[in-house]
Amino acid sequence: MYDDCIDLVGDEKEIGKTLGTDLAKGKLTLPMLFLLRDATDAQRTKLHRMVLKGEPMDTTILAGIADYAGAIEHAVNTAKDMLEEARKDLVCLDASPHKEALVTITQYLDGLLDQCRTSV
Numbered sequence: 001m002y003d004d005c006i007d008l009v010g011d012e013k014e015i016g017k018t019l020g021t022d023l024a025k026g027k028l029t030l031p032m033l034f035l036l037r038d039a040t041d042a043q044r045t046k047l048h049r050m051v052l053k054g055e056p057m058d059t060t061i062l063a064g065i066a067d068y069a070g071a072i073e074h075a076v077n078t079a080k081d082m083l084e085e086a087r088k089d090l091v092c093l094d095a096s097p098h099k100e101a102l103v104t105i106t107q108y109l110d111g112l113l114d115q116c117r118t119s120v
Helices: 002-009 021-025 030-038 041-052 059-063 068-090 097-119
Strands: none
Touching: 002 021, 002 030, 002 068, 002 097, 030 041, 030 068, 068 097
16 A cells, blocks of 8 residues: 555655556556545546546646545555554564564554655
């Protein structure tokens, strides 16, 4: 989900890869699904046309849609909720370097997701 969000709001120089590829391929990522769900009828029609017919779409167009930031925020919150669930599932494991590594990974991913929030 981080990759889906950063594809929409990231900075190519900072990330080190080409962004917007999900849009170019017409992939319906979680942020796009939230955007389609929450868009007005007119916005949804425009988004459908862009996604289904392969019309050009970029983040400046998406940013003009009122629910764009909300869709990113909702996707980030969903991912962070999943990370919290993963941490809760790790509680039952005995202390070990492996458990510590898994917890550290979830914390690292939390930080990455926070970057998506500040990019919107």
